[in-house]
Every structure is written in C-alpha cells, then in structure tokens.
Amino acid sequence: MSPAPALRLVVCGTDTDVGKTVVSAWLVQGLGALYWKPVQSGLEGGGDRGRVQALLDLPDERLLPEAYRFQAPVSPHWAAEQEGVTIEPHRLEMPAVAGPLVVETAGGLLVPLRRDWLQIDQLQRWGLPVVLVARSGLGTLNHTLLSLEALAQRQIPVLGLILNGPAHADNPRTLQELGRVPLLGHLPPLEPLTASGLDQEWQRQNILHRLRN
Template sequence: MNIKSLKVVVCGTDTDVGKTVVSSLLVQGLSGVYWKPIQSGLEGGGDTNRVCELLTLPKERWIPEKYKFKAAVSPHWAAEQEHIIIKPNLLKVPLVNQSLIIETAGGVMVPLTRQYLQIDLLKEWMLPIIIVARSGLGTLNHTLLSIEALTKRKIPILGLIINGPLHKDNPKTLEQFGGVPVIAQLPKLASLSASSLAKEWLKQDIRNRLEQLLETTNR
C-alpha cells in the first residue's frame, strides 16, 4: 500500500480527544476522502458536516454516514432509542481511487450493538489504525489499553497522533510501553482552520513520516 491509496481508520482513546480534527488534518494533507460510517449526536450537523465546512470539501471528497443518530451516546444505545439495529454487514469499506480516512464513533471497544463491538468491525476490515490520544493526564492508561486490545487481535496500528498541549514525557513513554510510533503531536491551535492544519502538516512533515511508516510496514 502506498500513501496515494492509503485507507486508514482514525480511532480515539476516549471522548473528545480530537479524532475529527486529526481526520481533517489527514484528509487535507493526503487530498483524501472522508467517511464517518456511524454518527451519534447531530448537534451542529455532526462530524461529517464539521469536516466538510472546515476544509470546504467538494461532494466527491466525502461519503455520507451509513447511520446517523440524534443522541450523543454510544452507537448501540443511540440506535436503540430510534428503534434501529446497526447491521455490521452493511458497513463495507467504500471503494475509492484515492486515500480514504475513516473516523470511528468513539474508541475501539465501543459497542455497535449488544453483541458486537467496534473492534469486531475493525478486525473484519483489517485496515491500519491511527490512534488519536490526548497529550495530558490519563492518556497513558487509555492509550496503552487501546494498543493492547488492537494488538491482541492482530489489527495493524500505523501509529499515534497525540492531540493537545505538548507534553515532555508522555510521547516517549507511549512509544516505549506501547511499541507504537508517534506520527505527530498536534498542539492546541490558536485558531482551528484549514490553514492552521496545513501549517502543522508541513511543519511536522507528516506526509514523509507516513510514507516512512508505510514503507516499514510493507517490508
């Protein structure tokens, strides 16, 4: 797999860790297609709407959600409140001719139904995962548990993107104990915009970093 055809899943270690911001960073930097298959919580139009507005994405650069629920709760419960059952067999990876960035609803162990976890879907897809982790207190436990769950199921992890104020030790510690490389550290941006994300993409040479990791993975 090369970077022009990279299909990657963006998972968070917790709620509000910055998955949508990181997904926007990747979609813009790779000129890719964005897809969030399941959206829980429609205030503000949901994450697809946020990414499209932030990046001014044309219609061919995003794919509509398969499921959209009003309640900002776990997908299985949000679906139940609307008398819907999420059918994992309908969540097939779309065929696109460019990079595809898939943003999950929450973390790897979030239930999609009462019998099926999100990590079960990730196991079926077997696409490389980028884990988004917060930079500060609590990230070590949450991130290492996420890495352990994915590794146990032999789901490939491309790397971590750490979101928030720069931390002196956590990135090093996560690499040490998790055995997963840090792709980038996205600091708190004074203003979130397509321009500010583009600056970080170039400043941290994220494209080159991803190419290096893909080359290592393909060996």
C-alpha cells in the same frame, strides 16, 4: 514500477473528546483523501461530517454519506435502539473508492455498535491500519496503552499515534517506548483552528513521510 496503492486508514480514539475529528480532518487535508464516518451519533451542527466539511471547505464529493445517522449524542448501540434500528455489519463494508480514504470511527475501540458487536470487531473485519488519537496530557498513558494492547490482541495493524493537545515533557517518549508504536505527529492547540493552520503543522512535522515509512 507500478505506483504505490492509495493509503486507506481508520482513525480511532482512546477516549471521548480526544480530538479524533480534528485529527481526521488533518489527515484528510494532508492526504487529499475522502472522508467517511460510517456511524454518526449526534447530529447537532451536522455531525462530524459537517464539521470536517466546514473546517476544510470540502466539496460534497469528498465526503461519503454515513451508513447510519442517529439523533442522540450517545453510544451508537443505544442511539440505534432509541430509533428502533439495528446496526448491521454488512452495511459497514468499506466503500469501493479511488484514492486515499480516511475513516473515522464512532467512539473508542470497545464502544458497542450493538450489544453483540463492538467497534473493534468492525475494525478487525475491515483489516485496515489504524491511526490512534490520544490526548497529550495527564491520563493518556493508561488509556493509550490499554487501547494498543486491545489492538495487538486482535492483530489489527497500527500505523502509529497522533497526540492532541499541549506539549508534554515525557508522555511522547513513554508511549513510544511502552506502546512500541511510532509517534506520527502532535497536533497542538490552534487558535483559531483553521485549514491553513492545520496545513502548516502538517508540513512542519512532515506527517506524510511518517505515514509512509
């Protein structure tokens, strides 16, 4: 029997500051995956690639270079325009790499990469399954269910949800019932945020098993 193909997935967020980069690092560490953020807006602190590398102490070969890097921490289409650049979909083709790959998107599903090309258009072109990151608390139901509806309309496969933040008494159940997708995990606040803390949560919640089933 041939081995199962390496898991390749895309991490998307329901909104700004939902913890997409930390969850991406969680998945990179747990899967032993490469990390790729194709479009980076905002380079303070090295951008999200630099944050993932610093958190996990990854060697350079585990982090793929961005296709586009823009200085301004704004929507990619506007950041590109400020630098006189047009984001071209052909430069965002999935890299041919061996082993698992975690791809982190720039912003939410309907964020424009340019004025005639949305992030969700690129997701549809890639055809990879999505892990949707959502905040755990108040406001998550509307944002998450709208995001799941948009993905379903484009027939983009969804592996499931990862919630980020303090535990909530009802939101996990409601999102699974109404969104009709599994809850893969819940990343609670970690103080301090460390690679070892992420690993403990990964093992405790058996995330790998949930991703593969």
